[in-house]
Amino acid sequence: MRATVPPLISILLPALNAAATLPACVRSVWRQTETRWQCVIVDDGSTDHTAAYVRQVSERDARFTIVTTPHRGLVAALNTGLAHCRGQFIARMDADDLMHRDRLALQVRALNQAPALAAVGCHVRLFPRAHLRDGRREYERWLNHIDSPRRVREDAFVECPIAHPTLLIRRDVLAAFGYRDAGWPEDYDLVLRLLVSGHEIGVVPRRLLAWRDGPARLSRTHAMYDLARFAPCKAAFLATHFLRAADTYVLWGYGETARALRRALLVHGKRPAYVVEVHRGRVGNTIHGAPVIGPSELPRIPRLPLVASVAGETPRQQIRAAMAAMGFVELRDFICAA
Numbered sequence: 570m571r572a573t574v575p576p577l578i579s580i581l582l583p584a585l586n587a588a589a590t591l592p593a594c595v596r597s598v599w600r601q602t603e604t605r606w607q608c609v610i611v612d613d614g615s616t617d618h619t620a621a622y623v624r625q626v627s628e629r630d631a632r633f634t635i636v637t638t639p640h641r642g643l644v645a646a647l648n649t650g651l652a653h654c655r656g657q658f659i660a661r662m663d664a665d666d667l668m669h670r671d672r673l674a675l676q677v678r679a680l681n682q683a684p685a686l687a688a689v690g691c692h693v694r695l696f697p698r699a700h701l702r703d704g705r706r707e708y709e710r711w712l713n714h715i716d717s718p719r720r721v722r723e724d725a726f727v728e729c730p731i732a733h734p735t736l737l738i739r740r741d742v743l744a745a746f747g748y749r750d751a752g753w754p755e756d757y758d759l760v761l762r763l764l765v766s767g768h769e770i771g772v773v774p775r776r777l778l779a780w781r782d783g784p785a786r787l788s789r790t791h792a793m794y795d796l797a798r799f800a801p802c803k804a805a806f807l808a809t810h811f812l813r814a815a816d817t818y819v820l821w822g823y824g825e826t827a828r829a830l831r832r833a834l835l836v837h838g839k840r841p842a843y844v845v846e847v848h849r850g851r852v853g854n855t856i857h858g859a860p861v862i863g864p865s866e867l868p869r870i871p872r873l874p875l876v877a878s879v880a881g882e883t884p885r886q887q888i889r890a891a892m893a894a895m896g897f898v899e900l901r902d903f904i905c906a907a
Contacts, residue, residue, distance in 0.1 A: 576607035576632070578673055579654030579740065580662050583611045583646040587664035588618040590781070595626055595633075597667040603674035606660075608633045611650040614640025619664075644755050647748045659743050663734040665781040672777035676737040679773050686718065687768035688738035690731035691777040705782055711882060716774040723899055725764055726803050726906035727885070729757040735778045742768065753802035761802070765810040797829075803906055804833030811904050812874055817842035819867070819875040821888060823856060826907050827878035831857075842873055864891055875903035 580598060584591055598608055610623045610633060620637060627633040634653050638646065651659070658677060662668065672691065679689045692713040695701055712732060715721055721730045733756030746762055748755045763770060812818055812834070820827055820841035831841060841859045845867065846852060854861045862870065875897070877888045885905050897903050 576656040577605035578603065578607070578658045578660055578677065578737075579656035580606055580608040580660045580673075581611075581647065581650045581654055582608060582662045582664060583613055583643055583650060584615065584619050584623070584664040585613045585640070585643075585646075586615045586617045586619060588615070588622055590665035591619060591622055593667060594662070594664050597670075598662070599630075600670045601668065601673045602671055603677060606632060606673060607654070607656055608662075609650045609653045610635050610664075611646040612637045613642070613646040614638060642750075644748045644750045647755070651743065651747065654740060657740055659738050659740050661734050661736040661738075663781075666734050667779040667781075669775075669777040669779075673737070675773050675775065675777065679771060680737065680739065683771060685769055686771045687742045687763060688731075688736055689771040689773055690721075690735040690737075691773040692775055693732050693735060693778045693780040694776045695782045696779050697782075701782060713774075713776070716772050718769045718771050721770045721772065722764060723905065725761060726807065726904055728907065729754065729760055731756075731760055731770060731772070732778065732780055733759075734780065751802070751805075753798040757799070757802055761806045765806055800826075800829040800833040801836070804830060804837060804839075807876065807904070807906070808834060808837035808839055811876075812837075812839050815874055816840070817873055819843045819845060819870070819873050820859070821845040821864075821875060821877040821903075822879040822884075823851070823861075824878075824880060826880050830876070830878045830906055843870055845875075867892075867897075868895055872902075876906055877903060878906045880907055 612620050612623055612635065623635045627635045636649060636653055638649055658680065660673060676689050676691060680686055693709065695705055695709050711728065715724055715730050724730045746759060748759060751758050760770065816838055818839060818841055820831060823844055823846060844856050844859045844861045845864055846861050847864065851861045852863045877885065879885060879888065889899060889905070892899065892903050
């Protein structure tokens with residue numbers, strides 16, 4: 570096939586020792602109903618048959634651009650591939666995942682219909698299902714309830730609200746931001762940088778990506794994706810955005826997630842002035858010098874930004890309802906984190 574010039578979409582696809590999964594991934598690219606694409610495969614120093622396979626693919630279809638590099642890691646591979654992307658839009662894809670045949674068409678339509686959006690994601694289906702743990706199923710449900718730019722912002726500090734291999738982003742935006750290694754997941758880092766810079770991210774509320782889950786995924790094996798790195802990531806962006814005008818804040822909750830976030834925020838000089846707890850046995854005490862109060866006392870204390878840091882979607886929804894009933898506005902007066 571002759572390459573489309575210029576492509577509408579560049580698919581940015583890093584690969585490392587992906588010979589076992591890349592053929593199915595490539596077939597899902599070939600099946601796209603939107604055919605005006607270029608696929609940039611970055612072979613990040615593979616030691617299996619990945620390089621041989623991608624050479625065969627590029628010989629068969631000139632829409633595939635192959636970039637071979639020494640092994641330098643995912644961030645370097647993404648930035649290297651980005652330099653070869655020529656499309657108006659860039660679609661992220663991983664070498665072990667599968668696209669629904671309408672993914673590119675529907676996401677491009679979403680961006681064309683909403684010029685204010687910088688990017689869109691979509692919903693996912695984790696696979697294989699047989700050994701999927703309850704926690705992963707719960708994460709899939711949470712991710713798939715996010716269906717608007719507003720919900721992306723409201724849940725941005727709970728987890729990464731966009732699965733990275735679902736992202737379709739305007740090329741000029743991604744070129745301006747690029748990827749960086751800040752010591753935490755590069756995908757979450759990119760999403761938060763976009764949001765705090767004022768960009769809006771939408772979601773196509775359809776399952777357009779089959780997202781492989783397994784013990785070999787980078788998110789399970791690399792220290793950058795360890796759960797301990799998420800609190801410093803969230804704290805860094807909270808400190809420079811939501812908490813930028815205040816060195817003190819109100820912390821709702823003091824479970825494991827809240828304690829980790831409090832420690833991470835201390836690095837940036839942010840400390841809780843009050844801790845809100847629903848357990849009556851804790852109310853009236855102090856935690857690291859901060860008085861512990863019940864939710865009903867919030868209207869009577871000085872108005873400070875509030876960070877609700879609790880695990881579980883149900884408790885967060887209860888907090889949101891209680892805050893709204895007291896006249897607090899989410900994203901202006903309080904934010905949910907986990």
